[in-house]
Amino acid sequence: MSQNQGIWGAETKHFHLLTPDHVMEAAELWGKRLSGRVMALNSLENRVYDVELASSFDFGKGFSPTNIILKFYRPGRWTKEQILEEHRFLTTLTEFEVPVVAPIEFNDNTLHLHTETNLWFALFPKVQGRLKDELIKDEIDQAGRLIGRIHNIGSMGTFAHRLALNPHTFIDINREALAQTQPVEHVSFQHYLKLLEQLSPMLAPMFTHLTIQRLHGDFHRGNIVWTSAGPMAVDFDDCLSGPVEQDLWLLFPGKDSYSLEDRDRFISAYKEMTRKDHVNLGLTEALRTMRMVHFNAWIAKRWDDHSFKRVFPQFTSANYWDQELIDLRVQMGLIQDRLGMGFE
Structure with a gap:
């Protein structure tokens, strides 16, 4: 797919074939025993489910030992290559110990096809944490350093299939x-x-x-989960190639003096981590x-x-x-x- 095809990919379809049985069948392909409890999560773009395991599994600090997230991708939006590129970016970030949520690999793949519905899906560890509507000073600094680390790794490679902003x-x-x-x-x-x-x-x-470099693409407060270890960036579904400023304005989009003051603090922490002296606000x-x-x-x-x-x-x-x-x-x-x- 050409990056000039647009932000929507090919023709988009909704999920008229997906049933609870399909969700269980997909999760069971991982090879782990499930408790049978599944809860649908709010998501308009994709279909996302919280699936409970029958026994605990060590995903590491900040993750639930008993639950996973199963994500069915909206058919026709992204190609297989584009989704895999997102997954590789996430895997690279975790290899550099950047706190993000990378997909679970099994059967030598992170992306899998549910043959009956012809839907692509992936499994992710479930983050244990909460969202925050307001950030205090130290949290603003942490968020700035987090996106700075993501951009540091993002600048080390390029996307061949994801879109360009x-x-x-x-x-x-x-x-x-x-x-x-x-x-x-x-x-x-x-x-x-x-x-x-x-x-x-x-x-x-x-x-x-x-x-232009690899970006999160949608770095707002709803995509930062605050765990006991600090902030974790989630939902790279809109990752793309673009100017770093795309990831720097959404966290503090307001135009009042308080928002601008918080934004300046956020940018200072970002520059401290990235050494990017010029950010074009x-x-x-x-x-x-x-x-x-x-x-x-x-x-x-x-x-x-x-x-x-x-x-x-x-x-x-x-x-x-x-x-x-x-x-x-x-x-x-x-x-x-x-x-x-x-x-x-």
Whole structure:
């Protein structure tokens, strides 16, 4: 698959064939005895389950000895090569003792095909910890050092199959996805698509000379589990090639003085670990805008999946697209101001 194919991969399908029996069958392929207790976890993109083992297993510090996580990948989103590249990145990070959750290898593989449903799946240790809505000073430092360590290892290799974060993959391809699926028929939606045609060439100069490397891709507070040993980065499903700034703005996305103060502390800890003296925070509004477009295209591409209609019922309303159009205009104004000041 070409990296220019876009963020969605091929045609996406939902999981209409998956049953509890399939979950148990897949987990049993590991060869360990199960207790029979399985709990579905909240996940719109993939299907994820907490599976209990009949006896304990030593996964190491920070992991549950009695439970594993089974993840079925959404069919058609990532190719086998792209998923394996994510797995290899995770395995390399654990070899360097970076606290992440790597897939369990069995039968000489980390990725397995459930033949009856034709779904790819993987097993992961279950992390014992909790999420935090707010971070105190020491935790901000720890998070900065954690993503710094991930970037240090990420810079040591490249992705051959994962996507690249740039205006083409996140704006052009997503605009095409929105235009083709069109779950809505409002004037504001059509104006939104027209603005996206202007957005990509506006962003292009900002991405021309950037250093690109392997990233987590979605480093927000929901993807950091705080264990007794400290923070652990989870969910590398969106890992990609891109500028390091993509992993540096999501943790503190606010624009108020408190958020900016915390962000500065986070960046200082990051630089201390990576020795990267130049971090271009001028990219923040461009990256924020690309994520906003990404989110809308994500919903549109999966609109045939009934779970998305249930979670995002407002997506087809005129009010939703009126607000999205306003927000996009505001963001484009901020980007133009940045370009007008001379982008650095």
